[in-house]
Amino acid sequence: MTTTEILRVEQLKKYFPVEKGFLERMLTLTRKFVRAVDGVSFSINRGEVFTLAGESGCGKTTTGKIIVRLIPPTSGKIFFHEIETTAAKHEQLRLLTRKMQIIFQDPYASLNPRMKIGDAVGHPLEIHGIAKGEEKKERVRRILERVGLTPPEQFERVYPHQLSGGQRQRIAMARSLILEPEFIVADEPVSMIDVSLRMTIIDLMLDLRKELGLTYLFITHDLAIAKYISDKIAIMYLGKIVEMGDKNEIFTHPMHPYTQALLLAIPVPNPERKRRIIELRGEVPSAINIPTGCRFRTRCPCPENQCEEKEPDLIPVSPNHSVACFSAQQR
């Protein structure tokens, strides 16, 4: 595996305006924003599984959607193979997006209930003008077989409601793979699938990576699965990455207090485990009113004076490990 960079994200931001009523809009001058993604930077090498992990509302899904250009960023740049996708338009963008696909969380909502599987999976080929007719059918069958839906002739003709959640997620995989992408954003692909079937989907993803040379951005709230699948992990909190590094670094030497609390809260399948958890004060603040200084300070077990004044940057503490916390950086 060569370590060539495939994707780079620089200072990505996404602010959603808060909708207000007519009167309120007239009477107030300041507009409020939900700062869903608030300055995220990272890069992914070819063949890697890079995981964005965090609790609900931390901005991980928004980041994924911006990367595949489903929503435009407020500011920041994204480079795919050194081409700035955020500046690309029309034809160039269409060619770029062909190489980047996304798989969504809910396989019940992401397939058109009135479209047969064969048509749904083959649809991207028509949109991109790659193949139609017999050739399209042939490609669809090949890809269905590849994701383990055999015999493909049978699956081609059914509707989504006739399939189980696990099978639907395989269809979603097939549909994203048919354009032969290099990079796939997988947004919680197994969280809605039965426990006994989760591993089959994860294994399929890892097999496909080996065979087709895919690179994944894996988005999850489940750190146990993240540990199993990833090479690198970035932990997000309120729109920012607070810690990032090699999987083993993150799990063996978590440095940010948030990461530490998160890791200790994961249930461990062992009846004799003595649980110790780090108490975090309060609740996650609203993304509209992010605390000044370090955004984690309101819940941090050991805040310092400087945390209130300035925000810590994500700084490397060892070659493959960065953290955004003043006291962790000094250690």
Added chain:
Amino acid sequence: MTHVHETPATLLNVDGLTVEYWVRQRKIRAVDNVSFSLDKSETLGIVGESGSGKSTLALSMIRLVPYPGRIIRGKVTLEGEELLKLKNEQMRNLRGRRISYVFQDPMTSLNPVRKIGAHFVELIRTHEPKVTEKEALERGRKILENVGIQPERINDYPHQLSGGMRQRVMIALAIALNPRVVIADEPTTALDVIVQAKILDLLNALRDEYGMALILITHDLSIVLERSDRILVMYAGRVVEYAHSTDIYYAPQHPYTKGLLKSIPNVELSEQTLEAIGGSPPDMLRLPKGCAFWPRCYCATERCREEEPPLTQTGTEHFTRCFPEKKEKNK
């Protein structure tokens, strides 16, 4: 059923409970001959995939199985009183006071147009009409404090609370009348890990404090292994294994339990190879002949396809639904 141990400490006893749904003139046996017992201050974990009948089982214990479900036979005995023979009026009187239920989704279980306090007043005054509104609110405040919510929040509406706080309110309502048994049905599925750990800690602490017994229903085997004394593993409406959690962990006997244990990631292990269970969960309308699990079992024999194995004792307080000669094979 003979396997159920009954001791003076036994609080709740379920014997041969069977529930059927009639769907399009066909019958689905959602819960098939389930028996177990629960001691004082014990936590029983019920684990199974979606459709395995775990929620139906729990709802039938408090006689709230939704139409078109019907309890066909069985006995549910709470402190010597047979619940399935009670009049509706008596049953209503008992729910909330002696046995209570925490539902999965706290957003839909609280009335959005009434304050938290009104929920307490309604609950307490229904069961104890002599209590004044003021006294009921005062008790509500105390209970809220016990579950870690500031008493002033009793004047809030449900939408003003976060998901974790709403679930705490649900728990507060469930314990308000000091019940003997609390059934928690996927109490943390909608919550993030840190909040999940806190809620489970809270349930444990309250169990110890009030001496009540807890039934914890979840699809997450990690949670029940970590949190319960005994575990009931369900598959296709049947109990496939029932034992102390340490026995389930160290010496699982049913191939399904073994498969589940091999398919869940454990963050505390540095290297782990996970295996998926092949096939998919059964269609309850078209259950296979013989053992319900054989199409997915790695060691199914001719006999498994023909006849269903009974739940037999395979160790000290350990019950497994699998043919004995097979178990030697699948070591």
